[in-house]
Amino acid sequence: MTLPQQQPAQHRFLAVLSERRYAGYLFLAPALIYLIAFSVYPLLYSVNVSLRQFILSKPYLGMPWVGLDNFWRVLSDSHFHYSLLATLYFTGAAVTIELLLGLGIALLLNRHVLGIGIIRTIVVIPMMIAPVVVGLAWKYMLDFDTGVINYFIRQIGIRPPNWLGDATAVIPALIITDVWEWTPLFILLLLAGLQAMPQEPFEAARVDGASSWQSFVHLTVPFIRPFILIALLLRVMDSLRTFDIPFVMTAGGPGRATEFASLYAYRQAFSYYYVSVGIAAAFVILIIITLLANVLVRALPSPETGE
Amino acid sequence: MKQRAVGRRALVALLTYTAILLVLIWVLFPVVWVVLGSLKARDLAAAVPPVWIFEPSFDNYSAAFLRRNFGILFVNSLVATVASTIVVLLLGSMAGYALARFKIVGKQNILFWILSTRMFPPIAAVIPIFLLFNDLRLIDTRQGLVLLYIAFNLPFAIWIMRGFFAEIPSELDDAAMVDGCTPWQAFTRVIMPLAAPGLAATAIFCMMFSWNEFLFALIISRAQSQTLPIGVMGFITQRGVLWGEMSAAATVIMTPMIVFTFLVQRYLIRGLTFGAVKG
Numbered sequence: 131m132t133l134p135q136q137q138p139a140q141h142r143f144l145a146v147l148s149e150r151r152y153a154g155y156l157f158l159a160p161a162l163i164y165l166i167a168f169s170v171y172p173l174l175y176s177v178n179v180s181l182r183q184f185i186l187s188k189p190y191l192g193m194p195w196v197g198l199d200n201f202w203r204v205l206s207d208s209h210f211h212y213s214l215l216a217t218l219y220f221t222g223a224a225v226t227i228e229l230l231l232g233l234g235i236a237l238l239l240n241r242h243v244l245g246i247g248i249i250r251t252i253v254v255i256p257m258m259i260a261p262v263v264v265g266l267a268w269k270y271m272l273d274f275d276t277g278v279i280n281y282f283i284r285q286i287g288i289r290p291p292n293w294l295g296d297a298t299a300v301i302p303a304l305i306i307t308d309v310w311e312w313t314p315l316f317i318l319l320l321l322a323g324l325q326a327m328p329q330e331p332f333e334a335a336r337v338d339g340a341s342s343w344q345s346f347v348h349l350t351v352p353f354i355r356p357f358i359l360i361a362l363l364l365r366v367m368d369s370l371r372t373f374d375i376p377f378v379m380t381a382g383g384p385g386r387a388t389e390f391a392s393l394y395a396y397r398q399a400f401s402y403y404y405v406s407v408g409i410a411a412a413f414v415i416l417i418i419i420t421l422l423a424n425v426l427v428r429a430l431p432s433p434e435t436g437e
Numbered sequence: 438m439k440q441r442a443v444g445r446r447a448l449v450a451l452l453t454y455t456a457i458l459l460v461l462i463w464v465l466f467p468v469v470w471v472v473l474g475s476l477k478a479r480d481l482a483a484a485v486p487p488v489w490i491f492e493p494s495f496d497n498y499s500a501a502f503l504r505r506n507f508g509i510l511f512v513n514s515l516v517a518t519v520a521s522t523i524v525v526l527l528l529g530s531m532a533g534y535a536l537a538r539f540k541i542v543g544k545q546n547i548l549f550w551i552l553s554t555r556m557f558p559p560i561a562a563v564i565p566i567f568l569l570f571n572d573l574r575l576i577d578t579r580q581g582l583v584l585l586y587i588a589f590n591l592p593f594a595i596w597i598m599r600g601f602f603a604e605i606p607s608e609l610d611d612a613a614m615v616d617g618c619t620p621w622q623a624f625t626r627v628i629m630p631l632a633a634p635g636l637a638a639t640a641i642f643c644m645m646f647s648w649n650e651f652l653f654a655l656i657i658s659r660a661q662s663q664t665l666p667i668g669v670m671g672f673i674t675q676r677g678v679l680w681g682e683m684s685a686a687a688t689v690i691m692t693p694m695i696v697f698t699f700l701v702q703r704y705l706i707r708g709l710t711f712g713a714v715k716g
Contacts, residue, residue: 153620154539161532161591162547168566168588169554175565238456249457251702253464257709258694260649262666263687267467270474270680276483278470310467315709322706322714360713371558374651378670392560399564400656412561419558 180410186403200410209386210411213394214418220301220390221369224308228365229358231309232316239317240324250321257314261374268307269294269379294380297387304388307375312368316361323357324350356430363426370419391415468691474684482681497685507686510668516579517654517664518647521586525643526636528587529594530602534624536595537602538610548596552711555592563656570657577659585657586647593646593711594639600712601635602628638704641697648694665690 180200182193204210235253239246256264271279272293280290293303327350335345373392376382382389382397389397395415399408474482476493501507536544566585567576575581605628613623629636654664669690672683698705706714 151540154535154541157531157535157539157620157624158541158547161528161595162551164528164588165551165554165591168585169557169562171569172562172565173557175569176561179565235460238453238460241453243453243457247702249461251699251705252461254702254705255468255695255698256464258645258698259468259691260651260666260694262649262651262669263471263690264467266669266683266687267471269678270483270684271467271470273483273678276485276487276680278487281485281487310463314464318706318709319714357714360710364710367556371560373560377651378673392558395560405564405568409561409564412558412564415558416561419556423556 176409176413179406180413182406184406186399186405188403196406200406201414203407204410204414209389210391210394210414212386213389213391214414216301216388217370217372217391220305220308220372221366223301224305224312225362225365225369227305227309228313228316229362232313232361233320233358235313235317236320236324239321250318253317254314256311259311261311262378264307264311265375265378268303268310272303272306295384297384300380300384300387304376304379307379308369308372311375312365315365319357319361320354323354327353359426359430363423363430366426367419367423370422371415468695471684471687471691474680475688477681479681482684497681498689501682501685501689505668505671505682507665507668507689510663510665511689513579513582513658513662514648514664514666517582517586517662518644520579520583521590521647522640522643524583524587525590525594526640529591529639530598530629530632530636531624532591532595533598533600534602534628537599538607548599551592551595555711559652563652566653567656576657577661579662581657582654582662582664585653586650589650589653590643590646594643597639597642597708597712598632598635600707600715601632601639605631635704638701638708641701642704642708645694645697648690 179193181195181197183191183196183199184193185191239249239253243249271277274280274290274292274295277293280293283290291299293299331349332345335349340348371392372390373396376388376390376393377396380388382393391411392415395408395411397408398404398411473489475497476495477484477488477491478494478496481488481491482497502511535541536548541547570576570581575584609627609631610620610623613627614620618626649666650664651666654662654667658664658667665686669683669686672679672686701708
């Protein structure tokens with residue numbers, strides 16, 4: 131398509147838009163430029179600051195170059211070691227329980243249940259609620275003196291734990307909360323997997339005399355494996371950087387018992403104003419998340435062929 | 438023999454529905470407990486033993502909204518949510534259309550790069566953004582929140598809209614362009630109306646993410662641009678938690694999201710997996 135030279139600029143622009151060759155790039159450009167601005171800038175800035183000393187409360191010190199000092203400082207800080215271990219313990223335990231419970235409930239709901247549509251939607255509600263609200267709701271219910279959960283525990287004659295005040299009970303309390311909010315993701319995805327499963331192999335297996343446990347292990351699990359992996363990928367990545375729920379329920383306490391990795395980085399930057407140390411800690415978290423995500427992604431079929 | 442089989446089937450059904458009932462109680466109890474707490478008078482919200490039957494009162498709501506300015510926080514949340522969603526839908530559907538339909542060099546790499554921006558832990562992004570916003574005087578402004586939530590939701594919108602566009606046969610836009618439409622006209626007049634249900638679902642998910650967002654709002658808001666999730670923390674005071682008012686605020690935050698859940702139920706799986714799984 132050629133246009134006369136004297137066309138005003140606006141028309142020339144529209145003419146370019148109308149050429150299919152370029153149109154794709156023009157449609158893509160605004161979003162891509164926006165994302166580059168909001169991700170490349172923070173990334174470059176973070177890399178730069180992580181290699182300098184920057185204390186927000188002491189701007190007069192400037193930003194002297196310190197090389198990898200911040201990383202050594204984080205990696206040799208016993209509080210950071212504890213916070214990584216606590217994060218891994220929290221993530222491992224919560225995600226395992228969510229997977230098993232989610233699989234159980236998905237199998238339950240897959241049994242030709244009446245009203246499955248409405249039940250499935252109700253079950254998803256916890257993950258739609260703001261994590262802050264979920265944290266506060268469970269803080270309300272887990273309160274040592276007035277909480278409704280300890281009321282029930284006392285009713286059956288057991289001495290209840292001081293969920294959020296006792297260093298040994300507090301991580302289980304956060305796991306209980308996380309399991310409530312995120313088991314629905316496993317239910318939803320695994321149920322979708324189960325319902326997409328063809329029936330014929332199961333009938334054939336039954337004819338061949340396979341037990342229901344055998345068909346579960348050899349037919350059901352392999353079929354829903356990609357669904358399990360996607361749910362695990364989403365949850366592990368999210369759970370390793372968990373912030374909102376511990377922030378509102380315990381603020382990292384009692385002591386530093388629930389100072390998970392994100393909370394550690396946040397406190398370094400915004401409570402102690404050691405911004406560069408906080409960023410270094412965040413990079414360590416990023417590296418761990420990336421490594422774990424890669425392991426899980428490798429196990430997945432590629433999205434283009436898997437559909 | 439036959440009678441025993443019928444009896445067994447009835448027993449299995451009974452156990453199944455009992456188990457489902459237990460699951461529903463587990464899922465709904467915390468929500469119901471917070472709503473009940475919000476309707477209890479001040480001295481009943483944390484009473485021991487817990488009160489189950491009481492005369493409902495709206496004192497907690499009026500306390501939260503009148504004495505604690507929750508109305509302003511509500512407006513802040515609403516503006517940040519709606520304004521960012523509108524921009525995200527426009528930019529996200531354009532980019533999603535480009536990636537679904539046109540030949541673009543390095544398309545797969547672009548798609549995975551877009552996804553990877555969401556893998557970046559927010560805590561790592563939030564520190565430089567705080568310093569940048571400080572320089573640009575965007576701290577404690579609604580504009581700052583809107584700009585952040587656009588960046589936050591754009592990768593999601595691009596991926597999910599690309600999936601919806603890919604389901605519309607490309608013969609339709611080809612035909613429109615043969616008839617003399619420009620790509621832009623084919624997009625706005627032919628494709629967008631067909632993608633309307635997907636667009637609506639995407640909008641609802643973006644609104645959910647922004648409405649519930651906590652960390653960015655915590656870092657960049659002080660007094661003027663606080664959103665509801667930040668404000669609700671204000672009920673944790675030195676002298677203890679104001680459970681009744683907190684529950685009222687929590688109810689206000691979660692009610693629209695529960696309504697949304699029912700509106701997007703068809704697209705839940707797709708929305709929650711970035712379009713990786715089509716439910």
